[in-house]
Amino acid sequence: MSNYDVDAIRADFPILHQEHSPGKPLIYLDNGASSQRPEAVIESMNDYYRRYHANVHRGIHKLSAEATDAYERVRGKVQRFINAEREQEIVFTRGTTEAVNLVMQTWGRQNIGAGDVIIATVMEHHANIVPWQMLAAEKGCTIRYLSVLDDGSLNMAQLDEWLATESVKLVTVIHTSNTLGTINPVAEITRKAHDSGALILVDAAQSVPHMPVDVQSLNIDFLVFSGHKMCGPTGVGVLYAKYDLLEAMPPFMGGGDMIERVTLEGSTWNEVPHKFEAGTPSIAEVIGLGAAVDYLEHIGMTSIHEHELQIVNYAYGQISQMDGVQVYGGADRGGLISFNINGLHAHDVAQILDSEGVAVRSGHHCTQPLHDALGISASARASFYLYNTREEVDVWLSAVEKARRVFAR
Numbered sequence: 001m002s003n004y005d006v007d008a009i010r011a012d013f014p015i016l017h018q019e020h021s022p023g024k025p026l027i028y029l030d031n032g033a034s035s036q037r038p039e040a041v042i043e044s045m046n047d048y049y050r051r052y053h054a055n056v057h058r059g060i061h062k063l064s065a066e067a068t069d070a071y072e073r074v075r076g077k078v079q080r081f082i083n084a085e086r087e088q089e090i091v092f093t094r095g096t097t098e099a100v101n102l103v104m105q106t107w108g109r110q111n112i113g114a115g116d117v118i119i120a121t122v123m124e125h126h127a128n129i130v131p132w133q134m135l136a137a138e139k140g141c142t143i144r145y146l147s148v149l150d151d152g153s154l155n156m157a158q159l160d161e162w163l164a165t166e167s168v169k170l171v172t173v174i175h176t177s178n179t180l181g182t183i184n185p186v187a188e189i190t191r192k193a194h195d196s197g198a199l200i201l202v203d204a205a206q207s208v209p210h211m212p213v214d215v216q217s218l219n220i221d222f223l224v225f226s227g228h229k230m231c232g233p234t235g236v237g238v239l240y241a242k243y244d245l246l247e248a249m250p251p252f253m254g255g256g257d258m259i260e261r262v263t264l265e266g267s268t269w270n271e272v273p274h275k276f277e278a279g280t281p282s283i284a285e286v287i288g289l290g291a292a293v294d295y296l297e298h299i300g301m302t303s304i305h306e307h308e309l310q311i312v313n314y315a316y317g318q319i320s321q322m323d324g325v326q327v328y329g330g331a332d333r334g335g336l337i338s339f340n341i342n343g344l345h346a347h348d349v350a351q352i353l354d355s356e357g358v359a360v361r362s363g364h365h366c367t368q369p370l371h372d373a374l375g376i377s378a379s380a381r382a383s384f385y386l387y388n389t390r391e392e393v394d395v396w397l398s399a400v401e402k403a404r405r406v407f408a409r
């Protein structure tokens with residue numbers, strides 16, 4: 001940690017070198033929604049468009065071969081990044097949302113029926129609730145949601161009870177909560193799910209960008225995440241699934257690239273993972289994701305995680321002392337804090353902070369059921385990343401303090 005050079009990291013991100021308004025530096029604390037990109041990621045995409053843009057998997061010519069090679073190389077990078085066993089276990093999607101929908105439409109439709117149960121949690125992002133509700137409406141299966149305890153952790157007794165008494169086919173859980181910051185015990189949940197014959201899907205949209213995640217040691221069946229939250233571009237994400245599962249799953253979308261042979265009477269499917277990547281993929285974005293993985297690996301995921309823990313522990317220690325400020329979740333958390341100031345709507349808080357140059361998210365953060373359970377309709381959220389500093393946290397804290405003093409009733 002001592003050689004974690006946050007100034008050098010910040011220098012890599014062109015967008016951070018601007019003033020929000022005269023005399024006020026831009027302080028970006030909305031990384032949970034989307035992170036920023038270093039020059040190396042932006043340049044990797046420019047380079048592709050400038051030097052070797054062509055479609056992938058289809059041309060014999062030099063540019064197409066070069067583009068295909070660059071695109072496919074990223075599969076290997078992502079495989080190593082999350083320690084998947086084989087590179088064919090990496091499917092490129094448009095993001096976390098599409099990856100969950102892929103699993104629902106293929107594995108879910110094939111394996112889940114009336115009378116079956118899916119266990120999710122109250123703290124899931126809508127992306128990991130709505131697709132399963134659509135499946136339940138179609139198939140007549142039931143979704144049970146693990147409740148959240150006061151310290152922001154999951155009700156594990158419910159998990160034990162439901163696994164023992166219900167026909168559970170899938171347990172699905174957010175790894176790091178995008179609202180509470182809770183880092184859920186995925187290894188333990190996976191072990192319990194497997195012991196009762198269920199599979200596990202982990203929403204890693206807020207964990208893979210921030211800490212080392214090893215799908216083999218966690219023994220995860222399905223893992224999903226997005227490029228744009230990990231210094232990569234929008235429009236690209238990843239579904240990791242164990243090879244045998246992918247082999248047995250039907251295709252997601254039909255079209256070019258995902259087929260082996262098409263006749264007027266019918267078609268056969270390409271091999272895994274291409275079976276799941278119909279049409280021209282997001283080539284530049286996949287290449288950008290590869291550059292993001294290189295960048296994060298160069299700094300080191302353990303160092304990034306430690307840096308964020310230092311930042312969030314400091315921030316939590318300060319904000320949880322403030323009178324008239326509600327903080328949601330426990331002290332033990334990943335790098336984000338959702339909060340409210342008594343007497344102010346979260347959108348007003350975000351607007352006041354914005355006038356101080358501090359960008360935070362406000363609203364329900366796509367976790368309406370969790371907000372319902374907390375008895376609130378909205379919260380403000382500061383979410384940190386590898387380039388945020390303690391000085392920025394101090395500016396945020398004084399802006400919160402000012403909002404509380406000047407504006408709160």
Ligand SMILES: Cc1ncc(COP(=O)(O)O)c(C=O)c1O
Pocket residue numbers: 032033094095096097098125127128174176177178203204205206226237366
């Ligand atoms: C935990 C979690 N899951 C899923 C998503 C959806 O990601 P995307 O919009 O990139 O598909 C997000 C994004 O906010 C998230 O934080």
